[in-house]
Amino acid sequence: MIDLGRYATTVLMAYGVSIALIVGLVWQTVAANARARRALEEHDRHG
Structure with missing residues (x-):
């Protein structure tokens, strides 16, 4: 190490701190994507 x-x-x-923030942003993005997919599937099921 230097x-x-x-x-x-x-x-x-x-x-x-930078690594923690990046991990948090990735986690938040993945969670938001999962929520959006579930909402879209629910919408498709109920038309």
Whole structure:
């Protein structure tokens, strides 16, 4: 790993927060897609 010096904690925390936000956005997108699919299937069933 590269030497980040005295900023190592700050840089690693920034990476951690960024990864957590990206994972959260992906999860939210997948969940919204599933909800939309269920709603569309329900609409198709009941015309």
